[in-house]
Amino acid sequence: MENDTNITWHEHRVTREERERLHGHRGCVIWFTGLSGSGKSTLANVLDHMLSARGAKSAVLDGDNVRHGLNAGRNILKETHGDEFAERFGLGFSAVDREENIRRIGAVAQLFCEAGTIALTAFISPYRVDRDRVRATMPDGDFIEVFVDTPLDVCEQRDPKGLYKKARAGEISHFTGIDDPYEAPDAPELTLKASEQTPEALAGEVIDYLVGRGILKVFAA
């Protein structure tokens, strides 16, 4: 016996193109990479404001919103899910754990992109292979790598979270730029000199790039 309503129970997804038409712009991932204190997160948030002000759909992924949820570490998961679970799934700081951290962020950024959103990610993401793997999972043109090129000494002067001081004092180990390498992108879509211009001017460069690539339209506003 067939169910009467069966005939209509098939999948018909809203396509990415339909969402993009609705939003008035294309989806993409803008992947900021650079040293701690280079200005990635500030830039992502300034750009997010500029996009929102133009009515574009955007979202920021950074440590603030993935560290306690998606990529929670052992201490957090221990409290919510117990010891065995935390041991199995909590992310630490080993090489593979860092790689998984970036892999998940890439996968989520891609989900936002497929939903027609401009996803802005702000993570040090120091290893070229990890960034290139994220790029490789996405259709050509969706992944826009933005190298926030701020000299180490400037980042260390800024030291907004006091992390360089701790790293120099040996209280933190494997700190990018101090005792762990940062691998600059070979061919980023954009390089921003974040020690030489304001965040607003730099975010404007990204907007110009998006307009040039046809991802955003030129706005009358």
Added chain:
Amino acid sequence: MENDTNITWHEHRVTREERERLHGHRGCVIWFTGLSGSGKSTLANVLDHMLSARGAKSAVLDGDNVRHGLNAGRNILKETHGDEFAERFGLGFSAVDREENIRRIGAVAQLFCEAGTIALTAFISPYRVDRDRVRATMPDGDFIEVFVDTPLDVCEQRDPKGLYKKARAGEISHFTGIDDPYEAPDAPELTLKASEQTPEALAGEVIDYLVGRGILKVFAA
């Protein structure tokens, strides 16, 4: 020596409220739960169409878009990231692996919600504790649990992917409803009788609920 541009290098995030004002509706997570073949994914996609047609920002998370990325299993990760990595991070079918699967989906749905989007998730999510943990991570009112209440015999007749047949033949084990339990929600926000009405009518019930809760406005259209 302070950097000249330092003064402007602070965080100022676009708030959820600002995004919601831009979108003209609130963000939330609509969590469809029910047996395999109950109609969760169809319902999510029909609802997604209805929301898009009204200009609302929505996104669907289901097996199709998380299985190969965010929650990839060992076989997939082995190819992209190698054996050690796949062993450590690939999701399998153990109890904790299924729990992690749901935990990550919940975390991502929450990111969409915080971006002012109506996130529609369509996963069997058979265990009450896993769904309740997702609910517990979110502010009151953001998590809307929708029980797609289709009798097992109807799901088994539909068997859109031939999985019940395989489970009955012993080719798949731990299959929800056959040799693994489905724990129905105690107090879902909505229960949809998906064997008695069309997907369009049921999605309309969800829309009515969202309007009643002030998440969506009544649309002139």
